[in-house]
Amino acid sequence: MPTVGAAFPGEGSLVKMHVKRAAGRVAAALAAALMLAGVLGGLGPAAASAATCQAWTGGPQPPSPGDGSNDLSGVAVVSACNAWAVGTSSTAIADHTLILHWDGTSWQRVPSPTPDGSDQLRGAAATSASNAWAVGASSDGAKTVILRWNGTGWQQVASPSPTVDNGLFRVAATSASNAWAVGFTGAGSLILAWDGKKWAQVPSPPADQLNDIAAKSASNAWTVGAITAHGERLPVAFHCC
Numbered sequence: 001m002p003t004v005g006a007a008f009p010g011e012g013s014l015v016k017m018h019v020k021r022a023a024g025r026v027a028a029a030l031a032a033a034l035m036l037a038g039v040l041g042g043l044g045p046a047a048a049s050a051a052t053c054q055a056w057t058g059g060p061q062p063p064s065p066g067d068g069s070n071d072l073s074g075v076a077v078v079s080a081c082n083a084w085a086v087g088t089s090s091t092a093i094a095d096h097t098l099i100l101h102w103d104g105t106s107w108q109r110v111p112s113p114t115p116d117g118s119d120q121l122r123g124a125a126a127t128s129a130s131n132a133w134a135v136g137a138s139s140d141g142a143k144t145v146i147l148r149w150n151g152t153g154w155q156q157v158a159s160p161s162p163t164v165d166n167g168l169f170r171v172a173a174t175s176a177s178n179a180w181a182v183g184f185t186g187a188g189s190l191i192l193a194w195d196g197k198k199w200a201q202v203p204s205p206p207a208d209q210l211n212d213i214a215a216k217s218a219s220n221a222w223t224v225g226a227i228t229a230h231g232e233r234l235p236v237a238f239h240c241c
Contacts, residue, residue, distance in 0.1 A: 060105070060106045060107060061107070062085060062100045062107040063100070063107065063108070063109055064089075065089050065098070065109055066088075066089035066090050066091055066096065066098075067091050067092070068089075068090035068091050068092055069088075069090045070087070070088070070089045070090070070098060071087045071088055072085045072086065072087035072098070072100070073086065073087045073088070073120075073121065073122040073123065073136075074086045074087070074121065074122055074123040074124040074134070074170070075124060076124040076125050076126040076132060076133075077126070078126045078127075078128060078129060078132075080104060081102075081103055081104030082101075082102070082103070082104075082126075082129055083101070083102035083126075084099065084100070084101055084102070084124050084126055084132055084134070084149070085099070085100045085102070085107070085124070086098065086099050086100075086121040086122070086123070086124045086134040086136075087120075087121055087122075088119075088120040088121060088136075094114070094117060094118035094139070095114075095118045095119060095120050095139045096114045096118075096119070097112045097113065097114045097119050097120070097121050097134070097136070097145075097147065098112070098121065099112040099121070099134060099147075099154060110154065111153070111154065112134070112147055112154040113147065113154065113155065113156050115145060115156045116138040116139070116140075116143055116145070118138065118139035118140070119136060119137070119138050119139060119145050120136045120137060120138075120139055120145075121134045121135065121136035121145070121147070122135060122136045122137070122167075122168065122169050122170070123135045123136070123168065123169055123170035123171045123181070123212075124171065125171045125172050125173040125179065126149070126173070127173050127174065127175055127176065128176070129151060130149070130150060130151030130176075131148075131149070131150075131151075131173070131175075131176045132148070132149035133146065133147070133148055133149075133171045133173055133179060133181075133194075134146070134147040134148075134149075134154070134171070135147075135168035135169075135170070135171040135181045135183075136167070136168060137166065137167030137168060137183070141165050141166070141167055142161065142164060142165065142166065143161040143166055144159045144160065144161050144166045144167060144168050144181075144183065144190075144192070145159070145168070146158075146159040146168070146171075146181065146192075146199060157199060158198070158199065159181070159192060159199045160192060160199065160200065160201045162185050162187075162190070162201055163185040163186035163187055164186050165184070165185060165186035166183070166184070166185050166186070166190065167183045167184055167190075168181045168182065168183035168190070168192070169182060169183045169184075169209070169210070169211050169212065170182055170183075170210075170211065170212045170213050171213070172213045172214055172215040172221060173194075173215070174215050174216065174217055174218060175218075176196065177194070177195060177196030178194065178195070178196070178215075178218045179193070179194035179215075180192065180193055180194070180213050180215060180221060180223070181194075181199070181213075182210035182211070182212070182213045182223050182225070183209065183210060184208070184209035184210070188204065188206065188207060188208060188209070189204045189205065189206070189207040189208065189209055189210045189225060190204055190209075190210065191203075191204045191210065191223065205236070205238045206227060206236075207225045207226065207227045207236050207238075208225065208226055208227050208228055209225050209226065210223045210224065210225035210238075211224060211225045211226070212224050212225075219240070219241050220239075220240070220241075221239070221240045221241075222237060222238070222239055222240075223237070223238050223240075224236065224237045224238075
């Protein structure tokens, strides 16, 4: 598994010099792209963008099975007829994992384990109809929780909990044999890696916690979070690899 590396704010003039040079190259490339777009703009329709979808509608609403509170914290999309949403359904006694599936017409709850008796899910990722992940933590903040969809059902997968305080916020997957999950431990940030057989803790960059992760391949991923330095809360971003 590749290691994680990063450039922090304040690493010195060398970093600033590289950033300045890179910014110049990016500006030149952008100018060339804009000129080319002006020449070719009349040759065909423009590509669709986020601006195309400006009218967000409620649509069919997800079920709320808990008699206390229900909330969704993560969503993953495979296709227009296959999406997952994960979160927590609470009762007066405990928190239960909540996983909903979109089939193109409606949201339906899918059975999911609550391995510690009271657990919360926070993030989801999916690469196919038979490979999806949901991550979170036990409600007492002691253990990481990872569930996997294998095409027929959700099952718990063993995951490291290296200290007394552990939790996962987000997960990213690029294939059935490559995924990352990020969060926190009592000692700081936490990164777990999936190699197709097991989840293992990998060296984590200095941060108080990592809040999100995105990946395009096994060698191209970003994770972001925060660190406390000199009494201030500062953002951090790390790239692998």
